[in-house]
Amino acid sequence: MIRVTWGKGKSMPESSQSTSxxxxxxxxxxxxxxxSVRRLSTSFLSEGRMVNAVNNVSFDVFKGEAxxxxxxSGCGKSVTARSIMRLLPDHVTRYGSESRVEFNGGNLLxxxxxxxxxxxxxxxxxIFQEPMTALNPVFTIxxxxxxxxxxxxxxxxxxxxARVLELIDLVEISNPDRRYGEYPHxxxxxxxxRIVIAMALACEPDILIADxxxxxxxxxxxxxxxxxxxxxxxKSGTAILLITHDLGVIAQMCDRVLVxxxxxxxxxxxxxELFHDAAHPYTKALLESIPHSGMRHDGQRLTTIPGLxxxxxxxxxxxxxxxxxxxxxxxxxxxxxSLKASGHxxxxxxxxxxxxxxxxxxxx
Amino acid sequence: xxxxxxxxxxxxxxxxxxxFNRVVAAVQAVNDVSFELxxxVTxxxxxxSGCGKSTLGKTIIGLHPATSGTVxxxxxxxxxxxxxxxxxxxxxxxxxxxxxYSSLNPRMTAGxxxxxxxxxHDIVPPGERSKFIxxxxxxxxxxxxxxxxxxxxxxxxxxxxxxxxxALAVKPEFIIADEPVSALDVSVQAQVLNLLMDLRxxxxxxxxxISHDLKVIEHFCDEMIVMYLGQLVEKMSCSDIxxxxxxxxxxxxxxxxxxxxxxxxxxxxxxEGEVPSPRNPPAGCPFVTRCEVAADRCESDRPQLVQxxxxxxxxxxxVGEQFAVAAxxxxx
Numbered sequence: 001m002i003r004v005t006w007g008k009g010k011s012m013p014e015s016s017q018s019t020s021x022x023x024x025x026x027x028x029x030x031x032x033x034x035x036s037v038r039r040l041s042t043s044f045l046s047e048g049r050m051v052n053a054v055n056n057v058s059f060d061v062f063k064g065e066a067x068x069x070x071x072x073s074g075c076g077k078s079v080t081a082r083s084i085m086r087l088l089p090d091h092v093t094r095y096g097s098e099s100r101v102e103f104n105g106g107n108l109l110x111x112x113x114x115x116x117x118x119x120x121x122x123x124x125x126x127i128f129q130e131p132m133t134a135l136n137p138v139f140t141i142x143x144x145x146x147x148x149x150x151x152x153x154x155x156x157x158x159x160x161x162a163r164v165l166e167l168i169d170l171v172e173i174s175n176p177d178r179r180y181g182e183y184p185h186x187x188x189x190x191x192x193x194r195i196v197i198a199m200a201l202a203c204e205p206d207i208l209i210a211d212x213x214x215x216x217x218x219x220x221x222x223x224x225x226x227x228x229x230x231x232x233x234x235k236s237g238t239a240i241l242l243i244t245h246d247l248g249v250i251a252q253m254c255d256r257v258l259v260x261x262x263x264x265x266x267x268x269x270x271x272x273e274l275f276h277d278a279a280h281p282y283t284k285a286l287l288e289s290i291p292h293s294g295m296r297h298d299g300q301r302l303t304t305i306p307g308l309x310x311x312x313x314x315x316x317x318x319x320x321x322x323x324x325x326x327x328x329x330x331x332x333x334x335x336x337x338s339l340k341a342s343g344h345x346x347x348x349x350x351x352x353x354x355x356x357x358x359x360x361x362x363x364x
Numbered sequence: 365x366x367x368x369x370x371x372x373x374x375x376x377x378x379x380x381x382x383x384f385n386r387v388v389a390a391v392q393a394v395n396d397v398s399f400e401l402x403x404x405v406t407x408x409x410x411x412x413s414g415c416g417k418s419t420l421g422k423t424i425i426g427l428h429p430a431t432s433g434t435v436x437x438x439x440x441x442x443x444x445x446x447x448x449x450x451x452x453x454x455x456x457x458x459x460x461x462x463x464x465y466s467s468l469n470p471r472m473t474a475g476x477x478x479x480x481x482x483x484x485h486d487i488v489p490p491g492e493r494s495k496f497i498x499x500x501x502x503x504x505x506x507x508x509x510x511x512x513x514x515x516x517x518x519x520x521x522x523x524x525x526x527x528x529x530x531a532l533a534v535k536p537e538f539i540i541a542d543e544p545v546s547a548l549d550v551s552v553q554a555q556v557l558n559l560l561m562d563l564r565x566x567x568x569x570x571x572x573x574i575s576h577d578l579k580v581i582e583h584f585c586d587e588m589i590v591m592y593l594g595q596l597v598e599k600m601s602c603s604d605i606x607x608x609x610x611x612x613x614x615x616x617x618x619x620x621x622x623x624x625x626x627x628x629x630x631x632x633x634x635x636e637g638e639v640p641s642p643r644n645p646p647a648g649c650p651f652v653t654r655c656e657v658a659a660d661r662c663e664s665d666r667p668q669l670v671q672x673x674x675x676x677x678x679x680x681x682x683v684g685e686q687f688a689v690a691a692x693x694x695x696x
Contacts, residue, residue: 291583
């Protein structure tokens with residue numbers, strides 16, 4: 001069995017790289033893997049039927065890296081994040097029998113709600129798109145920041161207050177003493193998101209999962225928040241799992257990228273290769289459909305992806321992107337492609353990948 | 365004379381409170397905005413949330429009555445016209461809203477919605493209505509069968525197409541589109557933008573395109589205006605915006621955008637601070653609280669929009685002065 005986990009490079013022995021054929025993803029995490037997701041399948045019980053939202057997703061988050069998950073609405077990126085955090089309602093959610101989320105030697109999917117509560121906010125923290133709904137409107141900023149410290153630490157009251165003020169200061173909000181007693185509605189959107197980040201960082205988590213953290217914010221505020229997240233990663237070595245639909249944010253922030261389509265990972269790649277030499281036709285089309293600055297409108301049209309994302313109820317049995325793919329061949333409708341190693345530190349789910357490493361093979 | 369002339373347009377929303385519900389303050393959503401738009405040109409309006417770009421659009425088209433100032437459309441002054449006098453003008457202009465979900469009536473089919481507009485404005489004789497609806501749907505690349513469907517049966521992109529079909533039903537010359545692609549995924553956004561480009565050419569439309577996305581504006585528009593806190597701070601052509609951007613806010617906006625390419629990654633530019641409240645904007649330049657190069661004068665006096673080049677205006681004391689000095693030396 002060949003182990004294929006593509007990290008930030010230096011830590012991975014060359015010999016473990018698979019260059020051909022299908023690879024099996026091994027189950028044991030290495031020293032610098034912070035979190036391993038293995039064969040994650042998440043389904044929901046909806047009107048008496050099981051609807052599969054995330055299908056056989058496997059990836060590693062390495063310590064200190066910024067890993068991006070990109071995809072269009074409904075591709076399963078948020079469900080993946082919420083499955084890791086176990087934030088989906090238990091009574092309608094089913095995980096696949098082989099699904100594992102390995103963290104610190106345990107499988108998060110087997111944990112009880114009580115065990116999860118010890119992990120959430122302490123070792124893995126999450127920030128959400130809409131900062132107002134993540135904050136409780138009837139408690140002050142200070143008391144909400146205090147809550148995580150009460151639950152996860154043994155600090156006394158005075159130490160906790162000092163830590164809360166330190167946190168508010170850390171996320172670059174002026175006047176921490178005044179903000180301590182204020183309510184969420186008294187803050188602007190950007191400041192609320194900073195408070196949510198401060199909350200997530202209260203216990204210095206190993207992993208920060210950020211689900212569209214800047215989508216609701218203006219660009220000038222977005223750049224403030226992105227810099228803040230970058231600084232924190234540099235200072236405390238927190239790994240960031242950044243979920244977004246904005247490829248610009250990915251280009252700015254991430255080391256590696258997962259591209260998701262219709263509940264599956266279609267490509268895993270270092271960020272530079274992804275933008276310059278996309279392997280999956282979907283990734284390529286997605287990148288081409290964004291207007292680029294410098295590309296003026298003189299009759300120049302954007303590349304579009306024809307058709308629509310397949311519905312959860314009628315997923316194609318073979319390649320899920322085949323219907324919309326310009327390079328479709330008969331094989332694409334017959335066999336589902338598996339996620340295969342393709343080039344250095346890259347994986348792609350396509351019978352006919354389009355990146356440079358795949359080109360010589362096409363002729364043969 | 366320009367196709368559309370906006371002169372000193374002001375829109376303030378009263379804030380009521382205190383005893384007897386008096387007007388205690390005003391949200392200065394649009395403050396003294398003037399510009400001209402030629403026929404067939406697409407003008408982008410860019411700015412961050414709360415800068416008054418949507419209010420500007422709605423005030424121009426008459427959805428909000430203007431507090432003061434004038435809007436002249438093809439030689440007719442629209443501000444102050446009675447409802448009846450507005451009717452013939454309304455047919456010539458349309459508004460497309462951001463949210464394709466809430467701007468469609470959930471209880472009417474696509475066909476009924478289009479028919480309502482056509483009947484009300486009496487666009488075609490009753491016998492030809494059905495055929496005209498088919499043509500409209502075809503224009504926006506929807507299949508004919510969808511006329512019997514309700515809005516919830518459409519995807520986001522299809523709904524926005526239906527909105528466009530409804531706007532086009534009256535054969536307008538002028539369309540204001542308020543963030544028409546912001547709610548859509550990028551691949552669908554590209555489809556709708558391409559469609560808009562085709563329609564613009566096919567019908568010779570004049571467009572005001574409101575967006576917060578600089579990439580989309582740059583790709584789609586001929587000219588753009590940048591708004592900050594209700595005021596127009598810069599108006600320029602969309603070619604080479606990165607070279608020509610002059611106002612400190614426009615420059616900050618350009619540099620705050622994430623890179624397109626990870627190889628261009630550098631330390632993120634940060635514009636510190638936040639937008640002041642439009643209830644109580646600074647007395648001088650609206651941008652003075654966040655501007656890196658602000659001088660004393662910027663705090664006390666409001667800069668006016670000055671011509672600084674061909675099709676290029678900016679409202680900044682420093683830019684104006686540099687330009688005046690340059691003009692004196694005969695550099696321009």
